[in-house]
Amino acid sequence: MSVQVTGSQPHIEVRGLTVSYGSFVLMRDLNFTIGRGEVFIIMGGSGCGKSTLLKVLVGLKRPSAGQVLYGPVSFWDVSPEERDKVMRRAGILYQSGALWSSMTLAENVALPLEQYTKLKPAEIRDMVAYKMALVGLAGFEDFYPSEISGGMRKRAGLARAMALDPEIVFFDEPSAGLDPVSAKLLDDLIIELSQNLGTTIVIVTHELASIFAIGTNSIYLDVETRTMTAKGNPNELLKSSTDPKVVRFLTRGGSDQPDGLKGERI
Amino acid sequence: MNSHSPPSISLDQPTPDRMRITVGGRWSLGASPDTAKAHAALSAGCSALDFSAEALDEWDSSLVIFLLGVIRRARQSNMEVDQSGLPAGLNRLIALAFAVPEREGAARNAIRASLLERVGEASLSIPRKLGDILEFLGEATISLSRFLRGRANFRWRDLLLMMQQTGASALPIVTLISLLLGLILAFVGAVQLRVFGAQIYVASLVGIAMVRVMGAVMTGIAMAGRTGASYAAVLGTMQVNEEVDALVTLGVSPMDFLVLPRTLALVLMMPLLTIYANVMGIAGGYIVGVTVLGLNPMEYLMATKAALSLANVWIGLIHSVVFGVVIALSGCFFGMRCGRSSSAVGDATTSAVVSGIIGIIVVTALITVMCEVIGV
Numbered sequence: 257m258s259v260q261v262t263g264s265q266p267h268i269e270v271r272g273l274t275v276s277y278g279s280f281v282l283m284r285d286l287n288f289t290i291g292r293g294e295v296f297i298i299m300g301g302s303g304c305g306k307s308t309l310l311k312v313l314v315g316l317k318r319p320s321a322g323q324v325l326y327g328p329v330s331f332w333d334v335s336p337e338e339r340d341k342v343m344r345r346a347g348i349l350y351q352s353g354a355l356w357s358s359m360t361l362a363e364n365v366a367l368p369l370e371q372y373t374k375l376k377p378a379e380i381r382d383m384v385a386y387k388m389a390l391v392g393l394a395g396f397e398d399f400y401p402s403e404i405s406g407g408m409r410k411r412a413g414l415a416r417a418m419a420l421d422p423e424i425v426f427f428d429e430p431s432a433g434l435d436p437v438s439a440k441l442l443d444d445l446i447i448e449l450s451q452n453l454g455t456t457i458v459i460v461t462h463e464l465a466s467i468f469a470i471g472t473n474s475i476y477l478d479v480e481t482r483t484m485t486a487k488g489n490p491n492e493l494l495k496s497s498t499d500p501k502v503v504r505f506l507t508r509g510g511s512d513q514p515d516g517l518k519g520e521r522i
Numbered sequence: 523m524n525s526h527s528p529p530s531i532s533l534d535q536p537t538p539d540r541m542r543i544t545v546g547g548r549w550s551l552g553a554s555p556d557t558a559k560a561h562a563a564l565s566a567g568c569s570a571l572d573f574s575a576e577a578l579d580e581w582d583s584s585l586v587i588f589l590l591g592v593i594r595r596a597r598q599s600n601m602e603v604d605q606s607g608l609p610a611g612l613n614r615l616i617a618l619a620f621a622v623p624e625r626e627g628a629a630r631n632a633i634r635a636s637l638l639e640r641v642g643e644a645s646l647s648i649p650r651k652l653g654d655i656l657e658f659l660g661e662a663t664i665s666l667s668r669f670l671r672g673r674a675n676f677r678w679r680d681l682l683l684m685m686q687q688t689g690a691s692a693l694p695i696v697t698l699i700s701l702l703l704g705l706i707l708a709f710v711g712a713v714q715l716r717v718f719g720a721q722i723y724v725a726s727l728v729g730i731a732m733v734r735v736m737g738a739v740m741t742g743i744a745m746a747g748r749t750g751a752s753y754a755a756v757l758g759t760m761q762v763n764e765e766v767d768a769l770v771t772l773g774v775s776p777m778d779f780l781v782l783p784r785t786l787a788l789v790l791m792m793p794l795l796t797i798y799a800n801v802m803g804i805a806g807g808y809i810v811g812v813t814v815l816g817l818n819p820m821e822y823l824m825a826t827k828a829a830l831s832l833a834n835v836w837i838g839l840i841h842s843v844v845f846g847v848v849i850a851l852s853g854c855f856f857g858m859r860c861g862r863s864s865s866a867v868g869d870a871t872t873s874a875v876v877s878g879i880i881g882i883i884v885v886t887a888l889i890t891v892m893c894e895v896i897g898v
């Protein structure tokens with residue numbers, strides 16, 4: 257694996273972000289920077305607010321305080337049209353794939369192209385076939401999302417997310433619900449894309465294998481203190497972190513004994 | 523060892539301040555002994571508790587639950603608990619249950635709010651709900667204005683598909699309902715009119731009733747159950763699957779892409795279905811008039827024609843267009859505001875149908891009053 261030059265320029269800067277549902281504060285005081293070309297991992301126990309943080313980063317949920325800066329643009333202080341313009345350069349792979357179920361896979365991948373390019377139908381067809389081939393789904397163009405397996409749905413979702421050659425792609429638990437082999441293939445696909453296209457990748461995951469294999473930077477969200485308690489390259493965090501919760505997360509709890517549960521919440 | 527020995531509990535006091543609980547036999551769910559006595563005896567002023575399980579054959583969760591209750595209670599009254607007499611597996615399960623303390627505030631308080639409180643809360647939520655509806659209507663209007671300027675972002679293919687699903691596919695049910703309604707109106711009318719020998723007025727009764735309001739109302743109710751429910755269920759499921767989020771982050775307005783084609787399709791199809799329903803209703807009346815009342819077929823048709831005015835037809839069509847808007851928007855509103863679970867989709871569908879039908883009745887009343895006022 258080649259060594260990447262990462263973090264040279266910031267892609268997204270998050271400053272003093274607080275995220276809440278009504279009066280229930282989920283996360284407060286988040287400060288981190290996602291550099292261009294990085295594979296940035298958001299870690300944390302389930303229910304700590306990873307998906308919600310992702311929603312804030314992609315414009316689906318307004319934060320209750322703080323800023324998200326895409327370059328010079330303060331994402332939540334500009335008009336919805338400006339936000340759309342920023343998101344046009346982003347792709348998102350949802351936790352469940354979120355393919356539009358009334359459309360075939362080809363139509364799913366084609367919709368972003370139809371929306372934002374002036375390509376002719378024949379060109380769109382070629383582009384769709386190429387993107388489908390990239391994720392290993394050549395020949396499945398005319399299938400509906402309900403007719404393929406979960407792993408294939410994730411890959412089709414990735415093809416759709418990559419349709420417009422985005423500068424940044426967000427993933428919500430890409431390998432959840434996949435068997436280890438499919439999960440590994442998806443990881444490989446993600447890293448290929450990030451290295452060959454220079455795409456910035458933001459991933460929510462708790463797959464340790466993925467975290468160490470592909471992560472170049474990360475933050476750890478802690479459910480008890482409701483803020484981030486660590487940031488940095490996950491491999492270095494494993495070596496140097498002094499926070500017992502982070503270490504336990506990165507070492508799968510450190511032990512398999514039920515006694516290891518002492519007073520912890522699952 | 524007898525594998526069918528019944529489960530047993532006994533209590534004794536080996537020393538005056540030590541309580542011992544002896545469990546034995548075969549404990550299984552549904553066949554546990556009366557544990558209340560043991561709980562009651564626990565408060566007998568001892569300062570230590572231990573267990574004996576030598577006669578225990580088999581056990582399952584029923585025994586664990588009993589012991590958990592006893593231990594919790596003993597700890598509360600500051601007794602010293604010695605679990606060494608219990609099998610190792612049982613002790614591990616007990617330790618596991620105590621390992622993670624109950625999350626404070628996690629359990630939902632089951633305290634029932636008082637009547638006043640509930641009424642107050644319900645009233646306070648009305649402005650929020652109204653605001654939500656107004657916001658949706660505003661967005662729908664903006665989307666419509668984009669459509670009129672030719673800038674709405676949706677696929678014509680979707681519109682045509684919706685028109686087929688809401689229009690052509692609904693013909694069988696509309697046929698059935700309006701034909702039967704025509705029959706019923708004719709029968710009910712005939713009973714009264716025959717008294718005066720005025721059977722021929724059955725034709726005008728059925729004609730005017732169907733064309734002016736009943737055709738539109740029956741079509742509207744059929745569409746609320748059929749199309750309104752389907753809109754809410756489809757959009758609700760799209761919410762659950764994050765498909766709507768995927769549209770939003772692509773910069774495609776769900777209002778344009780999902781709500782607009784559905785509303786347009788129903789608004790275009792409702793008048794057509796209503797005209798069809800009118801014809802079917804009149805046909806129903808004709809069947810009764812000619813076969814049961816023995817009216818002359820030609821005479822029936824002429825009487826119908828004489829009774830119908832163009833104004834009545836227009837009023838019926840206005841009803842149908844407004845019903846189309848009401849049904850489509852209530853279906854889409856509840857679908858778009860659907861929660862993230864399968865039961866939320868069910869709730870959305872129910873609400874869509876109920877408010878669709880209420881909307882139809884209210885709109886009918888309003889239009890009827892307005893017609894009365896302007897005298898048509």
Ligand SMILES: Nc1ncnc2c1ncn2[C@@H]1O[C@H](COP(=O)(O)OP(=O)(O)O)[C@@H](O)[C@H]1O
Nearest residue numbers: 277282300301302303304305306307308309460
């Ligand atoms: N729509 C919502 N309204 C209120 N609370 C929510 C909503 N969605 C999620 N939550 C709460 O926010 C917390 C974090 O959810 P989420 O971001 O999905 O966690 P994660 O992805 O880290 O597992 C959960 O504990 C959940 O109770």
Ligand SMILES: [Mg+2]
Nearest residue numbers: 306307308351
């Ligand atoms: Mg999540």
